[in-house]
Amino acid sequence: MDKLFSLIESKQKGMGSISIFEKGEEMYQNSFGYASIEENIKAINKTKYRIGSISKTFTAAIIMSLIENGKLSLTAPLADFFPEIKNSSNITIAHLLKHRSGIFNFTSSEDYPSWMEQSISKEELVKRIVANGSSFEPNEKFEYSNSNYVLLSFIAEKIENKEYEEIIKETICKPCSLVNTYYGSDIIVKNNEAKSYTNTSDWKLATETDMSVPVGAGAIVSNPTELNQFLNCLFDYKIVSEQAVNSMIKIEDGYGMGIFQAPFYDKKAYGHNGGIDGFQSNAFYFPEEKVSVAYTSNGVVMPMNDILIGALSIYFGKEYALPEFNPPLDLKPEELDTYLGIYSSPDFPLKITISKEKNKLIGQATGQSSFPLEAYEPSKFKFDQAGLKMEFKPDDNKMILRQGGGEFELKKE
Structure with a gap:
């Protein structure tokens, strides 16, 4: 403990x-x-x-x-x-x-x-x-x-x-x-x-x-x-x-x-x-x-x-491994350009705007504060505080959002 x-x-x-x-x-x-x-x-x-x-x-x-x-x-x-x-x-x-x-x-x-x-x-x-x-x-x-x-x-x-x-x-x-x-x-x-x-x-x-x-x-x-x-x-x-x-x-x-x-x-x-x-x-x-x-x-x-x-x-003696806090991937600013845009879905109540600040990807949902996204695999980002993960698929102009057990497919507008 x-x-x-x-x-x-x-x-x-x-x-x-x-x-x-x-x-x-x-x-x-x-x-x-x-x-x-x-x-x-x-x-x-x-x-x-x-x-x-x-x-x-x-x-x-x-x-x-x-x-x-x-x-x-x-x-x-x-x-x-x-x-x-x-x-x-x-x-x-x-x-x-x-x-x-x-x-x-x-x-x-x-x-x-x-x-x-x-x-x-x-x-x-x-x-x-x-x-x-x-x-x-x-x-x-x-x-x-x-x-x-x-x-x-x-x-x-x-x-x-x-x-x-x-x-x-x-x-x-x-x-x-x-x-x-x-x-x-x-x-x-x-x-x-x-x-x-x-x-x-x-x-x-x-x-x-x-x-x-x-x-x-x-x-x-x-x-x-x-x-x-x-x-x-x-x-x-x-x-x-x-x-x-x-x-x-x-x-x-x-x-x-x-x-x-x-x-x-x-x-x-x-x-x-x-x-x-x-x-x-x-x-x-x-x-x-x-x-x-x-x-x-x-x-x-x-x-x-x-x-x-x-x-x-x-x-309670359950099987458990201590978390591994691996450092985020260090991406160049130009590598983020393919993810930028506004994503939406009829099944998801908010639009998600993806922007960047230098070499960091930034997310913002409609009417909410912006939040930084940390790259943990190529094309995969997370925001731990909200238990949020995003997987981008630039070739298909879409993004998979996962949070709280839910999964949503959003398309770039």
């Missing part, structure tokens, strides 16, 4: 911290890379990270606690709290928890990048959610939306007449003995809080979302050790009852209530992933094995999924 993370660090393929628990005890912990590159501060076991959407599991547990205490019900309509939202009389608390409300995901709005780093009032945030409207009728299908969990946070505040920050402390942190888990604010490195970074050719400081924006959908700060403590506390029924936890892990269209299910060989784990700015995180619990794994990163190059597969393979 140490070799895996030493390799990732030495090859600059990631930064972060990992913790593995079994039967409530920490069996492995490692921190690598930097909490702050600018200040030359290395990551340590006390380094804290923004955990993004893992916050949703906290929020779901808070809502289930309110229900168990008779202060709320799964069938309560959203109209009881926010009647101004479209379809609110037909949207229930359960729909919000399960991402089945139809409420548009405000972080997908075109103007979101222009205001995400600014402080916003609760009233203004609700106005933005109202203005975005609905994507589909309530309970028609599952569609992930941060709007759902922002609204759940505000509902909890209205019921308890307390700030979400206080509700987290009382409902989660106290029963689980969490001292380094809290509602985030501006990043303070002296408080053992990590900055986050992106890496195209070198580490660059990422954006810093103002934490008034994600609220209970993504504003919590923690570390892997305490995320494992939280999961063990939840699955030991110290926050809510066994019946409530079973409701949370009842999966419909791939999602429960603030919880995903993840397979690993013949095993099943329950938890959530998260991403905010340059931070990515994962925290999952295997009920049968009583094993949990939490990984928080403030700089991602090697895909997080690949890192977790490696760590879990080592832990």
Whole structure:
């Protein structure tokens, strides 16, 4: 395990911290890379990270606690709290928890990048959610939306007449003995809080979302050790009852209530992933094995999924070979010319523009940031952070795109 993370660090393929628990005890912990590159501060076991959407599991547990205490019900309509939202009389608390409300995901709005780093009032945030409207009728299908969990946070505040920050402390942190888990604010490195970074050719400081924006959908700060403590506390029924936890892990269209299910060989784990700015995180619990794994990163190059597969393979004694980070092929600028152009397909929702900067190939999907492509074989390129591979076939004017198990053939326009 140490070799895996030493390799990732030495090859600059990631930064972060990992913790593995079994039967409530920490069996492995490692921190690598930097909490702050600018200040030359290395990551340590006390380094804290923004955990993004893992916050949703906290929020779901808070809502289930309110229900168990008779202060709320799964069938309560959203109209009881926010009647101004479209379809609110037909949207229930359960729909919000399960991402089945139809409420548009405000972080997908075109103007979101222009205001995400600014402080916003609760009233203004609700106005933005109202203005975005609905994507589909309530309970028609599952569609992930941060709007759902922002609204759940505000509902909890209205019921308890307390700030979400206080509700987290009382409902989660106290029963689980969490001292380094809290509602985030501006990043303070002296408080053992990590900055986050992106890496195209070198580490660059990422954006810093103002934490008034994600609220209970993504504003919590923690570390892997305490995320494992939280999961063990939840699955030991110290926050809510066994019946409530079973409701949370009842999966419909791939999602429960603030919880995903993840397979690993013949095993099943329950938890959530998260991403905010340059931070990515994962925290999952295997009920049968009583094993949990939490990984928080403030700089991602090697895909997080690949890192977790490696760590879990080592832990559970599965066959695993350490990754080989071979240097990219060194191509001359003129060798890239044959790949340049715009590629599209009726089966793929975005157009991909391929350009070059000196001897590096650059990809850019419609409406998204550009990304560097690394040549690993002649005519084959990859972007590890997104788990993306492209194989060019210049003679046929096409490109094969592979990502997340999917394969698409795009033709040059």
